[in-house]
Amino acid sequence: MTPGPGDLDALRRRIDAADRRLIELLAERRDLVAEVGRFKTDHGTPVYVPEREAALLEARRAEAAAAGVSADLVEDLLRRIMRESYRAEGRHGFRCVLDDPAPVAIVGGAGAMGRLLGDHFTRSGYEVRVLDADDWPRVDDLLRDAGLVLVSVPIHDTVSVVRRLGPHLPPGAVLADITSRKAGPLDAMLAAHQGPVRALHPMFGPTVGTLAKQVVVDCGGRDPDASGWLLDQFAVWGARTVAVAAPEHDRAMAVVQALRHFTTFCYGVHLAGEDVDLATILSISSPIYRLELAMTGRLFAQDASLYADIIFDSTEGLALAERYLARLQDAVALYRAGDREGFRRRFRETRDWFGPLAATFLAESDTLLAQARDRIDHI
């Protein structure tokens, strides 16, 4: 017998009841995670333990498959739930990796990144002192007995601020910076300070809710043993450090930041110049174009000066941009000539250069685009 409309309502009520039990389950899990968080704070276990996460996911995937439930579905859900857990675990504070921590002075500590890191140090039991533009008359007081002096100021101020700090630094303090250029600031730190030095670049912005799974690039400096605790402290917060030499880091950043932001800037200026009809475009866009548009538009919601600094302060950025322009001119010449065969040849050469990563990127972005589509409402 074919069920009637009443049956659909009954089925939907049962689905709603199942979803309510999901919420109960999440509340129960949240309480368990809070206990884990308290335990980790007391014992100093890192927030993010890759092996535990991998083992948990593998076991649940197998159980899902055995129950006829999509293993990918279960993995996606658990990854999303764990993100919430990482945030929750930090609520009770973090372990301090030092037995007797000296104060941490953050130069530029009132800025967004300075506040984020200051908050993490405070929640880990460090005394945090902020040295901002107005505080130079008190610099000796603020740096007295400091174990770490962390420079968190705009890119184009970093070298001058480091020089100005030099005479005031306690000899044994670790001097570190978090600027997105590394060679110049590292040289300046080594010149300004005779004690331990560490050049870092956190690969995240101040709006991340948790440092779990974030990357901090470590370009070294002087006397690494004396500042090893700083990397350990980042590990407790869930971040990992990747060691890369400063010049190599700067070359990579010219591509990742300067050139990419520059081309995104040009694309946004072009859309505005064409005065394209965004409403029509959004109404008919596939998730992929909406995402690409969002990746362009998000730049312009941010600070013009920050992006001016990232682009104009890059040592290799201009040369990269000039060569990009030359390649675009070549490609437009192909287009003008209607040379499809030339286009396809360069397309295939570029595919060969990407190698197996092209297919990896396709699969990876497909997963994300499916997530983007989950969020689309017709209303």
Add this chain to the structure above:
Amino acid sequence: MTPGPGDLDALRRRIDAADRRLIELLAERRDLVAEVGRFKTDHGTPVYVPEREAALLEARRAEAAAAGVSADLVEDLLRRIMRESYRAEGRHGFRCVLDDPAPVAIVGGAGAMGRLLGDHFTRSGYEVRVLDADDWPRVDDLLRDAGLVLVSVPIHDTVSVVRRLGPHLPPGAVLADITSRKAGPLDAMLAAHQGPVRALHPMFGPTVGTLAKQVVVDCGGRDPDASGWLLDQFAVWGARTVAVAAPEHDRAMAVVQALRHFTTFCYGVHLAGEDVDLATILSISSPIYRLELAMTGRLFAQDASLYADIIFDSTEGLALAERYLARLQDAVALYRAGDREGFRRRFRETRDWFGPLAATFLAESDTLLAQARDRIDHI
């Protein structure tokens, strides 16, 4: 008393038990959804009902907040679970919107998009006939009594295929195409056929698992009442149609497809030309750059000829690319001159042009980037 390591293991076992109950819950929900699917097939209720989804999410968000569970977490989980449901609901077939459906002939039906749509028609109870390049000698047999002749061939073949079909079309059949350019194919269809005509452009590729939440652009044609059932059938599959005039569609696509793919192509060629060290870049990349790299690399994992057609067959694409080149030249001139103030001025002008959408795009992409980060493993 501080708990010991044994307590951490005990807590983790309880978390694992909770996660196993999540799997049981998903299995139970899957069975309920399968019953809903059977009901919808029998009664022809569309797979995706926006109001039901919105009401469900709102109710669960409120309940989550009341239980002290993140409402965003619950919404993200339910959206992901519902994606699985939409796929599952189609497994039992779809309702046919016609009482007595005539055969559907798909020209180019052996291609990826032709197969995807053919499969949906078949699962909805239509007799599907495929007319591929080798089948022209049998064209009259294949089109006999067809209620719909759907043209699904490469862009540059569409007009010639439509002309060739003309003399063989049953007078009352709906002639429709799914090419990504619309003005030319629509004119060709109106000239080749005296019966109902409908120019469509599905804004998705053949790899989508479900048509739920996908968009089909409808550029109209002739005698819309006679082909309204086709749009109804797309609605049963979960897709929505958006009506846009053909010239307006083509202008939007020049931006969304031709120009965007062209600049992505140039960026990939540039990365290959610079021979950038992808391994280093990936090891230190933030999720945002990894995503941007993936959006570039994914292009090259696909068909060179398809992208050559999309770019070279666009009527306005070349003019757009020429103007983009001019704007890039201006921006490089700013860069060369070190004119930060000029950069910031254009940045702000472009922000003003995006208007409130810039902030929307920032928030939207932040959500997606957090999802990208969920998937990052340190191993």
